[in-house]
Amino acid sequence: MGAIGGEELMNWEKMEGVGNGREEKILVLVRLRPLNEKEIARNDVSDWECINDTTVLFRNSLQERSMFPTAYSFDRVFSGDATTRQVYDEGAKGIALSVVSGINSSIFAYGQTSSGKTYTMTGITEYTVADIYAYMQKHEERAFVLKFSAIEIYNEAIRDLLSTDNIPLRVLDDPEKGTIIEKLTEETLRDWGHLKQLLSVCEAQRKVGETSLNETSSRSHQILRLTIESSANEFIGKDKSTKLTASVNFVDLAGSERAAQALSVGQRLKEGCHINRSLLTLSTVIRKLSKGKHGHVNYRDSKLTRILQPCLGGNARTAIICTLSPAREHVEQSKNTLLFASCAKEVTTNAQVNVVMSDKALVKHLQKELARLESELRTPAPPDYSALLKKKDQQIEKLEKEVRDLIKQRDLAESRIQELLQAVRNDQVSTQWDGRQGNACADEYSSESSSIKLPGTTRHQENSNSPSPSNRTLFATRTDEEESNTVCKEVRCVETNESINDQTAISNGESESVSGPTETSRLRNRVNIGSLEQNFQDLQNTINSLVTQPYGDGDDEEQEVQSQISNPTSFKLTKSRSCRANLVTSSSPPEFENTPPNDFEPRFPGRPEGRKQWDIPPQEYGGAASGGLLRSDSQSSLGSTMLEDAKNKTSGEEDIPSVDTFVAGLKKMAKLQFDQVNGSGAEGDGLGKSVKSIGIDSMMDSPPADWPQEFARQQKCIVELWQACNVSLIHRTYFFLLFRGDPMDSIYMEVEIRRLSFLKETFSKGNPAFQDGHTLTSASRFSLSLYPIYILVLVCEVGWAWTS
Numbered sequence: 001m002g003a004i005g006g007e008e009l010m011n012w013e014k015m016e017g018v019g020n021g022r023e024e025k026i027l028v029l030v031r032l033r034p035l036n037e038k039e040i041a042r043n044d045v046s047d048w049e050c051i052n053d054t055t056v057l058f059r060n061s062l063q064e065r066s067m068f069p070t071a072y073s074f075d076r077v078f079s080g081d082a083t084t085r086q087v088y089d090e091g092a093k094g095i096a097l098s099v100v101s102g103i104n105s106s107i108f109a110y111g112q113t114s115s116g117k118t119y120t121m122t123g124i125t126e127y128t129v130a131d132i133y134a135y136m137q138k139h140e141e142r143a144f145v146l147k148f149s150a151i152e153i154y155n156e157a158i159r160d161l162l163s164t165d166n167i168p169l170r171v172l173d174d175p176e177k178g179t180i181i182e183k184l185t186e187e188t189l190r191d192w193g194h195l196k197q198l199l200s201v202c203e204a205q206r207k208v209g210e211t212s213l214n215e216t217s218s219r220s221h222q223i224l225r226l227t228i229e230s231s232a233n234e235f236i237g238k239d240k241s242t243k244l245t246a247s248v249n250f251v252d253l254a255g256s257e258r259a260a261q262a263l264s265v266g267q268r269l270k271e272g273c274h275i276n277r278s279l280l281t282l283s284t285v286i287r288k289l290s291k292g293k294h295g296h297v298n299y300r301d302s303k304l305t306r307i308l309q310p311c312l313g314g315n316a317r318t319a320i321i322c323t324l325s326p327a328r329e330h331v332e333q334s335k336n337t338l339l340f341a342s343c344a345k346e347v348t349t350n351a352q353v354n355v356v357m358s359d360k361a362l363v364k365h366l367q368k369e370l371a372r373l374e375s376e377l378r379t380p381a382p383p384d385y386s387a388l389l390k391k392k393d394q395q396i397e398k399l400e401k402e403v404r405d406l407i408k409q410r411d412l413a414e415s416r417i418q419e420l421l422q423a424v425r426n427d428q429v430s431t432q433w434d435g436r437q438g439n440a441c442a443d444e445y446s447s448e449s450s451s452i453k454l455p456g457t458t459r460h461q462e463n464s465n466s467p468s469p470s471n472r473t474l475f476a477t478r479t480d481e482e483e484s485n486t487v488c489k490e491v492r493c494v495e496t497n498e499s500i501n502d503q504t505a506i507s508n509g510e511s512e513s514v515s516g517p518t519e520t521s522r523l524r525n526r527v528n529i530g531s532l533e534q535n536f537q538d539l540q541n542t543i544n545s546l547v548t549q550p551y552g553d554g555d556d557e558e559q560e561v562q563s564q565i566s567n568p569t570s571f572k573l574t575k576s577r578s579c580r581a582n583l584v585t586s587s588s589p590p591e592f593e594n595t596p597p598n599d600f601e602p603r604f605p606g607r608p609e610g611r612k613q614w615d616i617p618p619q620e621y622g623g624a625a626s627g628g629l630l631r632s633d634s635q636s637s638l639g640s641t642m643l644e645d646a647k648n649k650t651s652g653e654e655d656i657p658s659v660d661t662f663v664a665g666l667k668k669m670a671k672l673q674f675d676q677v678n679g680s681g682a683e684g685d686g687l688g689k690s691v692k693s694i695g696i697d698s699m700m701d702s703p704p705a706d707w708p709q710e711f712a713r714q715q716k717c718i719v720e721l722w723q724a725c726n727v728s729l730i731h732r733t734y735f736f737l738l739f740r741g742d743p744m745d746s747i748y749m750e751v752e753i754r755r756l757s758f759l760k761e762t763f764s765k766g767n768p769a770f771q772d773g774h775t776l777t778s779a780s781r782f783s784l785s786l787y788p789i790y791i792l793v794l795v796c797e798v799g800w801a802w803t804s
């Protein structure tokens with residue numbers, strides 16, 4: 001017995017590159033035999049052709065329609081005129097001779113009966129053994145030991161072909177050696193002649209029978225095993241001896257057959273059934289292995305697959321030679337063989353060099369390995385700079401990406417800041433403009449003629465982007481103590497929450513909030529003639545611009561509003577609370593045109609006779625007791641009617657019997673509506689109901705489950721109130737001239753509407769319950785445009801009072 005030392009072993013493993021196993025696909029060869037004499041006599045023709053070294057083509061001369069492919073590619077295909085020597089040299093040799101390198105190998109022959117399996121395997125076995133002996137002769141520095149064993153599996157029974165006993169052998173699972181066959185004869189070969197003799201014995205022992213397809217049909221699966229042990233001569237007899245040991249299997253499978261074709265009966269039929277069953281198991285195992293080594297593989301379903309398990313996806317290099325009969329009558333069988341071959345070429349095996357070490361050699365080897373590892377620990381190997389560089393490069397790339405993202409975010413934030421700053425500048429400009437009219441505003445707020453009070457509530461003031469009425473954009477923001485410090489405030493609101501005395505001054509502090517008549521007179525007394533004159537001049541300019549851009553051009557106005565709405569950047573509503581500081585596009589007020597009219601329209605006392613009277617039966621509006629709100633469609637119809645009236649009329653056409661009566665009726669209607677909206681008048685009068693009483697603030701913090709519906713109702717009510725106060729151009733004019741509180745109320749309501757829209761945007765992204773229109777915006781803008789006229793009248797009054 002030869003041996004190799006530990007160093008030699010490591011060199012060997014490096015050289016072979018298989019120390020840790022080598023995965024490779026099963027080598028699949030296809031051999032097409034020529035037509036035999038019987039087939040030629042039957043004038044059979046060959047439908048198969050090897051068009052190159054790797055492809056076999058099915059020439060369907062009958063033009064049959066078939067689900068099978070016509071071309072098959074494998075590692076190597078051999079035509080009918082190829083010799084077994086060629087098959088061996090160009091195909092199986094490399095696999096078979098792995099055994100001399102300590103790697104297990106297997107050569108299979110698979111195919112239908114009479115396709116040439118035995119013919120091929122006999123030659124392959126001879127050539128392999130011859131080459132092994134030639135190798136042994138070449139490598140005299142090594143000592144080889146060859147052992148031979150042979151079995152056949154006949155009707156699922158294992159027989160020892162080297163034994164004359166007919167006793168079936170048992171298959172055992174050995175924890176170290178794997179699957180073994182009990183009591184199997186293993187002959188140590190003396191020489192080549194000895195092997196030839198044993199092969200003859202096997203041939204004689206193997207079950208062979210005559211069928212209609214093959215006179216010498218193999219009725220069993222035959223496995224010849226040649227085991228080679230080799231070791232280096234120089235280590236023989238020394239303690240540190242190791243040896244390579246591997247086996248090569250020559251597997252000549254029984255041929256699949258159709259009972260009808262083979263005309264088998266009796267014993268032959270029984271043999272055929274066993275053959276087909278075991279071949280079916282082999283096909284199943286191969287098919288499963290071809291899909292990857294996942295799940296359970298039924299090796300144990302047959303003795304054939306159990307014994308061949310290491311060759312099928314295990315520690316072995318494997319070649320399968322699929323033999324084909326060219327005869328047309330065997331076409332289907334040939335196609336089945338090729339399908340098996342197609343699966344087999346997907347199966348992966350993992351061959352390893354099989355080294356057997358003596359105990360002393362093993363200890364020596366392990367000690368050496370231990371010393372090497374310890375030295376590596378003491379002096380760690382220099383770092384792998386290339387790997388480190390690669391890692392750093394990846395980190396740099398990641399950081400660069402992050403930087404790019406941050407730059408993008410920064411740019412976005414800057415643009416947002418610019419927008420906000422612009423808004424603040426606009427706010428300041430408008431505040432200055434308002435400041436010049438601050439006293440007048442104060443008077444306005446304190447006017448007793450304001451029929452609809454807002455006790456304990458906030459009055460909002462709309463600001464325009466520029467003093468020019470034709471270029472105003474409405475902004476509205478709710479402010480409170482918390483919000484007043486927010487940088488991004490775009491519109492200022494003056495709140496009179498708790499104490500009127502603590503009211504925030506508008507703009508430069510000149511303006512004062514709602515107060516009683518005494519405050520009004522005090523403010524009037526503080527009016528400076530010079531500032532009044534200046535205000536007068538400003539207002540004159542404003543009026544001039546109003547005259548040059550009359551409101552009557554409703555289409556233009558509407559278009560402008562439409563463009564503002566369609567362009568969110570030009571029409572924004574900003575919430576100044578920091579946690580909700582995102583700019584939100586203001587949604588448009590509700591659409592009323594499509595609301596169907598109903599019978600629930602209140603009679604309007606100031607309405608001219610002959611026109612439709614609005615009656616407001618208080619009991620129909622519910623109230624605190626019922627707690628009910630009007631259905632929104634009822635209220636919508638009111639707004640709709642009024643709006644349509646306003647649209648259908650011009651100032652010239654308007655028939656106004658009594659402005660005072662009209663205003664009184666309007667106020668009454670507004671009060672009733674607003675009381676109805678808020679449940680009752682107990683907490684305040686009409687429009688004086690604050691947003692807080694509506695519950696918007698609490699809704700923002702913890703919106704109720706049905707808040708969208710409730711919200712929509714509230715929004716609609718306020719919108720309709722607003723419309724009630726803005727019926728038509730001429731009425732509006734009287735409002736401004738004679739009914740001082742209402743213009744601000746209407747503006748206030750517009751602000752509220754916008755704030756509600758903002759809340760809606762905040763809470764109901766994409767909620768289809770909110771369908772907004774644009775009609776209020778233009779009307780509101782018109783209210784603003786007329787506001788200077790009112791200021792003018794007020795100034796005149798103050799001037800007159802002062803001079804008198």
Ligand SMILES: Nc1ncnc2c1ncn2[C@@H]1O[C@H](COP(=O)(O)OP(=O)(O)OP(=O)(O)O)[C@@H](O)[C@H]1O
Nearest residue numbers: 033112113114115116117118119214217218254255
């Ligand atoms: N390539 C070939 N060239 C010439 N003759 C061949 C070739 N292959 C097979 N034959 C002949 O065909 C006949 C059947 O061959 P063989 O017995 O090897 O088939 P088989 O596949 O082993 O059949 P079974 O499965 O029934 O044992 C034999 O007479 C054999 O000599």
